Amino acid sequence: MLTENQRRLWDAYEAAERRAPRADKLLALNAFLDALTLSPQSHWEARSIAEQVVDHRLDLVIRRPLFERAVFPALLAGYRAHLPGCARWLAGLADQLRRSPVCREQLPFKETSEVALLGAAIRDDPADSRSRERLIDKMENQLRYSLHELPAGVLYGMDGASPAECVELEEELDEFCRLVEAGWSGERFAELIRACRLHVRGYRDYLLHREQYSSYASYLAQLPSEGS
Numbered sequence: 001m002l003t004e005n006q007r008r009l010w011d012a013y014e015a016a017e018r019r020a021p022r023a024d025k026l027l028a029l030n031a032f033l034d035a036l037t038l039s040p041q042s043h044w045e046a047r048s049i050a051e052q053v054v055d056h057r058l059d060l061v062i063r064r065p066l067f068e069r070a071v072f073p074a075l076l077a078g079y080r081a082h083l084p085g086c087a088r089w090l091a092g093l094a095d096q097l098r099r100s101p102v103c104r105e106q107l108p109f110k111e112t113s114e115v116a117l118l119g120a121a122i123r124d125d126p127a128d129s130r131s132r133e134r135l136i137d138k139m140e141n142q143l144r145y146s147l148h149e150l151p152a153g154v155l156y157g158m159d160g161a162s163p164a165e166c167v168e169l170e171e172e173l174d175e176f177c178r179l180v181e182a183g184w185s186g187e188r189f190a191e192l193i194r195a196c197r198l199h200v201r202g203y204r205d206y207l208l209h210r211e212q213y214s215s216y217a218s219y220l221a222q223l224p225s226e227g228s
Helices: 004-019 022-036 040-056 064-080 086-092 094-098 114-124 129-146 163-182 187-208 216-221
Strands: none
Touching: 004 022, 022 064, 040 064, 040 086, 064 086, 064 094, 086 094, 086 114, 086 129, 114 129, 129 163, 129 187, 163 187, 187 216
16 A cells, blocks of 8 residues: 555656656656555555556556566566466566566566466466456457468468467467367357368478479369368
8 A cells, every 4th residue: 555655656657647747757756656665565456457557458558667666577577476367467568568678578488478468467367367368369369360371371470470480370270279168168269260160281281392392372272172
């Protein structure tokens, strides 16, 4: 909880945020953050702010000093303690995290992305439906994007996938299947899953035998049609 002085400084910052010039906003914010260092136990308050912004769309700008000096340390402590919600709120603040190398380097290398943090949120709390729905949405978009350039090929990031990256994509697809089955939405994504399974495996096979085909489109053309 905030002390009386910290609460006064926070209220002053919120007032400045609504109508003061940017320089005055930052002065008020830094005055609050300087006072906050006197009581690290105020982590709960920072987590509450993150929850309100991420889960309840509170109209509050989390400026970089506020993120780096108060919100991120609070969420990092909760993330390390596997407290429900903290990984989800970090995921919801992924834009701030991307802009802050000093914060990103405090997380495990493979858990700095929004998708990875949402996965961590579900591991910490399997009943976290918000994280599950957001993760399904993010992974669905990634999988659809991977098929975006068909019949030229399967994408991995901005480039065509390599055989090894096709294996990674299939592992991601397996994880996506587990998520949607646990959420009783497998039928909704059946066509996407079928297409991804076909093309991720097919494109890998094509790459491994590329000398036999002029293009992936020609590889597809020689596949037996369904029902034949």
